[in-house]
Amino acid sequence: MTRLFNLLNEFYGSKNVWLEVEEELKKEGKTVSLEDFYDPFKNLIIGILSQNTSDRNSTRAYMGLIKEFGKITPEILAKAPLNKIKNAIKPGGLYNLKAKRIKKLAEIILKKYNGDLTKITKLPEEKAREELLKLPGIGPKTADVFIGYCMKKDTLPIDTNIERVVKRIGVVHKNAKYEEIQKALNRIVPPEQRLRCHELLIRLGRDFCKVRNPLCERCPIRSICRYFSTKNV
Numbered sequence: 368m369t370r371l372f373n374l375l376n377e378f379y380g381s382k383n384v385w386l387e388v389e390e391e392l393k394k395e396g397k398t399v400s401l402e403d404f405y406d407p408f409k410n411l412i413i414g415i416l417s418q419n420t421s422d423r424n425s426t427r428a429y430m431g432l433i434k435e436f437g438k439i440t441p442e443i444l445a446k447a448p449l450n451k452i453k454n455a456i457k458p459g460g461l462y463n464l465k466a467k468r469i470k471k472l473a474e475i476i477l478k479k480y481n482g483d484l485t486k487i488t489k490l491p492e493e494k495a496r497e498e499l500l501k502l503p504g505i506g507p508k509t510a511d512v513f514i515g516y517c518m519k520k521d522t523l524p525i526d527t528n529i530e531r532v533v534k535r536i537g538v539v540h541k542n543a544k545y546e547e548i549q550k551a552l553n554r555i556v557p558p559e560q561r562l563r564c565h566e567l568l569i570r571l572g573r574d575f576c577k578v579r580n581p582l583c584e585r586c587p588i589r590s591i592c593r594y595f596s597t598k599n600v
Contacts, residue, residue, distance in 0.1 A: 370591055371536075372560045375567035378587035384570040387422035391430070403429075407484035407517045408476065409439050411502070414509035415468050420460045428459025441482040444473035468504030475502060488518050507545050515565070521558035523565045525549050528572025535576060537593030 383389060403409040412432070417425040429439075435455035436443050444452065452466040459465065480486050487495050492514060499510035511524035525548050534541050539551045556564045575586040581594075589595040 391426040428456040431455040523561035535594035
């Protein structure tokens with residue numbers, strides 16, 4: 368299974384895997400930049416907006432916040448009227464729930480950390496994760512994305528695409544939960560490859576290993592996939 372990363376990397380190379388984000392940003396006349404993803408507060412906002420929706424919709428919602436408020440800071444969003452946040456993020460879906468989480472998150476970060484999340488980024492990884500999971504709207508995946516991109520740690524966040532892929536190829540059993548999936552992947556993916564592997568597995572899930580009608584015959588990792596081998600017995 369050490370071939371997993373190599374097969375994915377050979378197929379996708381150094382390509383940007385956030386294609387939907389790139390397309391939406393171009394529609395707005397903006398060049399692609401991952402800068403916001405590395406900003407601690409903006410990373411968490413993007414994380415909340417990305418929950419239970421597509422990259423395309425979450426990007427539209429994030430751009431809605433920028434259009435409405437100009438800047439994305441704890442101070443601005445903590446003071447913002449809830450209805451304005453709702454209207455700004457409407458394209459992303461679940462806007463009532465997400466708007467409440469965003470406003471509450473901004474208020475807590477302002478009160479507890481004086482708006483400065485570098486206090487979390489300087490903590491040891493496990494302690495940082497504990498602190499992040501106490502925040503509203505922040506679950507294991509969003510916390511791990513923060514740790515990977517904002518703290519530059521070798522972590523492998525698990526989203527629904529990754530879960531589907533690794534269960535189909537046989538890395539874990541079909542009832543495995545987040546922690547078990549992550550531990551199983553950590554055993555077969557070297558630390559320095561984990562964040563990139565996270566990106567590549569997401570891309571694979573979107574391009575080939577779809578929920579319905581997966582494109583198995585064209586999949587770049589079909590040679591190591593249990594689902595593909597049993598499907599063709």
